Amino acid sequence: MRVLGIDPGLRLTGYACLEGEGERPAIVEAGVFRLSRGEGGPSGGTRSVSERLDELDRDFRSMLERLKPGMVAIESLFAHYRHPATAIVMGHARGVLLLAVRRAGVELAEYKPAMVKKSMTGDGSADKGRMQRAVQAYFGLAEAPSPPDVADAIAIALCAMRRRTIAGLTSGVR
Template identity: 55%
Template sequence: MRVLGFDPGLSITGYGCVTGDIIRPAIVEAGIFRLTKSGQPAGSIGDRLVELEADVQALVERVQPDLIAIEGMFAHKDHPGTVVKMAHARGVILLVARRNGVEVCELKPAEVKKAATGSGRATKGQMQESVQAMFALPELPKPADLADALAIAACALRRHQIESMTS
């Protein structure tokens, strides 16, 4: 089973494709799509979404996932506009999944944090350390969007394998 996890955003979208089992997941491919280039003005939302769609489509064709995992929607009280921006990027990822006939698994952020660290309120640093240990990486996965995408994929892989064992 190959699971492709996404941490969606309009500036940076992290992705991680994992395979293996609950005890020893392995990274197939991981990285980020940087939709705003350093030192350049951000393109329009439409331009960034078109770029994201092309990047996600190419990735799906390359890694051939069995499942796409993505964080569910959440609104932070101090940053309510973030949920709207995240919704745009999520929509593109969900569209590409549908077009390619790939099943989608939505996970709550607290569920991913708890699966990765044991705490549903883990910090970004704790998530990075946990992902580093989970995949035996020589250094912290950076940026945090990359670590989050790998954690999302690993959590979905774990959930799918547990559900397969109990059904």
């Protein structure tokens, strides 16, 4: 199965496509969508949120068509009490991504950040550096995925694959 993991954001959205069955899936492709705030609006100033969301929508739909995942796994909405506006901004990006997945007719799974971190490191509160090192070690990469959004997207896709495997193994158990 091919799973596309997404770490949503309005500035950087990490993505990773994993493929395979069993213990070690292969990384097909991983990277980030960089949604620039640079010039681009009708007034010539910085790009509006709606312009960046439109760019994310176009790029993501193109990726869905090109990679043809069987499932998209995305991080669920999270807000730290010190940064409540982050949830609002992330919510905009998630909405665009969720709608694109729905319209493409692809299976969708959502995972809380703590679940993804625990699945990858054994610690639901692991920091970004630890996540990067864990992904690097698990896949035997020469370097840690960078920026951290890429490592998070890889971990999200891997979490989805593992949970799908567990669900398949236990589906007949009562």
